[in-house]
Amino acid sequence: MAAAGWRGLGQLQGRLRAAGVGLLRAQSRGYCTRLGAGRYGQSSRVLVGAAFALGGTFGLFQTLQHRLQLQAQEYFVEQQAAELSAGNLQFTLYQYKTCPFCSKVRAFLDYHKVPYEIVEVNPVMKKEIKFSSYRKVPILLVSAGNTLQLNDSSVIISAMKTYFVSGKNSLEEIVSFYPPMKAVNKQGKVVTDYGNKYWLMLDEMETQNVYPIKEVMVEEMKWRKWADDWLVHLISPNVYRTPWEALASFDYIVHEGKFGTVEGFFAKYVGAIAMFFISKRLKIRHNLQGNVREDLYKAANDWVTAVGKHRPFMGGSQPNLADLAVYGVLRVMEGLEAYNDMMAHTKIQPWYHRMEKAIGEAEAVNWQLLQPSYFN
Numbered sequence: 001m002a003a004a005g006w007r008g009l010g011q012l013q014g015r016l017r018a019a020g021v022g023l024l025r026a027q028s029r030g031y032c033t034r035l036g037a038g039r040y041g042q043s044s045r046v047l048v049g050a051a052f053a054l055g056g057t058f059g060l061f062q063t064l065q066h067r068l069q070l071q072a073q074e075y076f077v078e079q080q081a082a083e084l085s086a087g088n089l090q091f092t093l094y095q096y097k098t099c100p101f102c103s104k105v106r107a108f109l110d111y112h113k114v115p116y117e118i119v120e121v122n123p124v125m126k127k128e129i130k131f132s133s134y135r136k137v138p139i140l141l142v143s144a145g146n147t148l149q150l151n152d153s154s155v156i157i158s159a160m161k162t163y164f165v166s167g168k169n170s171l172e173e174i175v176s177f178y179p180p181m182k183a184v185n186k187q188g189k190v191v192t193d194y195g196n197k198y199w200l201m202l203d204e205m206e207t208q209n210v211y212p213i214k215e216v217m218v219e220e221m222k223w224r225k226w227a228d229d230w231l232v233h234l235i236s237p238n239v240y241r242t243p244w245e246a247l248a249s250f251d252y253i254v255h256e257g258k259f260g261t262v263e264g265f266f267a268k269y270v271g272a273i274a275m276f277f278i279s280k281r282l283k284i285r286h287n288l289q290g291n292v293r294e295d296l297y298k299a300a301n302d303w304v305t306a307v308g309k310h311r312p313f314m315g316g317s318q319p320n321l322a323d324l325a326v327y328g329v330l331r332v333m334e335g336l337e338a339y340n341d342m343m344a345h346t347k348i349q350p351w352y353h354r355m356e357k358a359i360g361e362a363e364a365v366n367w368q369l370l371q372p373s374y375f376n
């Protein structure tokens with residue numbers, strides 16, 4: 001099956017190349033896969049991007065030239081971020097609606113009732129995030145006259161949570177505790193990750209307040225990491241499992257995402273075919289079982305077991321950051337067969353519904369000013 005998949009992808013690439021589209025290698029990273037046009041120039045990039053624009057959700061693409069070379073100063077947008085005061089903050093989330101990392105951030109902001117504006121990024125041209133040398137989403141801009149840029153979902157969540165709880169340091173200072181760090185991944189590629197990203201930067205007293213028992217903190221960090229390192233990798237193989245599921249997923253992605261008419265058409269049909277094959281590669285890369293649903297079911301049940309029977313959420317009576325992360329990742333499958341199967345064949349439903357209720361209505365609004373008291 002896998003071999004056939006690869007032959008199919010090779011043929012697809014050949015055909016697209018012949019059509020002048022210039023599909024380059026399928027470079028997949030976990031659930032996010034990007035097929036890019038790289039050296040084939042802008043117009044072919046549009047075509048290829050459109051063809052494979054998965055809107056970040058379950059599969060994104062990486063251009064050949066796409067390299068993550070972040071420096072510490074890249075936290076900041078053009079104008080140097082100055083001290084941000086506690087009040088008057090405006091938040092803008094740059095996202096792909098169906099990207100699990102973006103969904104995590106929304107879950108966090110919504111749960112904490114933080115008003116924010118959403119900018120949906122076109123996954124092909126990414127014009128909306130031209131201001132940034134960081135080329136991924138989510139990006140959270142925090143503005144109080146000057147603008148601070150926060151990259152990486154887990155950094156955004158840890159930094160914001162630290163800020164809400166502590167209020168001692170400026171957000172700018174807090175963000176500096178999560179430095180970008182280069183590393184070489186299993187595929188030998190240089191990637192950027194962020195130090196301490198599952199840590200909250202709290203002093204002893206604050207830590208004691210938030211986590212009266214140390215194990216609770218360790219558990220939260222462990223499962224947040226699990227959501228990023230394992231759970232997200234189950235999404236693509238599951239939602240692109242069959243050609244029909246791949247088509248349904250792209251239909252959803254195009255519907256929810258920001259695509260031009262032509263882009264959307266290509267994304268839906270060509271993208272669905274490509275991602276069907278690429279998901280087989282992802283399945284191998286992440287050592288998933290022959291039937292990828294089994295891994296999804298096991299993950300959902302493992303999570304339910306970790307939460308246990310005696311508390312509604314891992315965080316106890318309220319969701320903690322791990323609850324929000326797992327929920328954020330899983331909900332990008334809503335409406336798809338994989339989601340329905342997961343609900344039907346695992347024990348996750350009661351927890352999931354509790355999460356929906358706890359998060360309540362989304363809080364996305366247009367440029368509302370936060371009251372200073374919000375942070376006190």
Ligand SMILES: N[C@@H](CCC(=O)N[C@@H](CS)C(=O)NCC(=O)O)C(=O)O
Nearest residue numbers: 032056060099101136137152153154
């Ligand atoms: N570790 C990052 C991963 C973010 C990420 O990979 N985002 C994908 C979308 S799901 C992306 O923007 N990929 C680059 C692209 O679309 O070109 C995070 O947690 O925010």
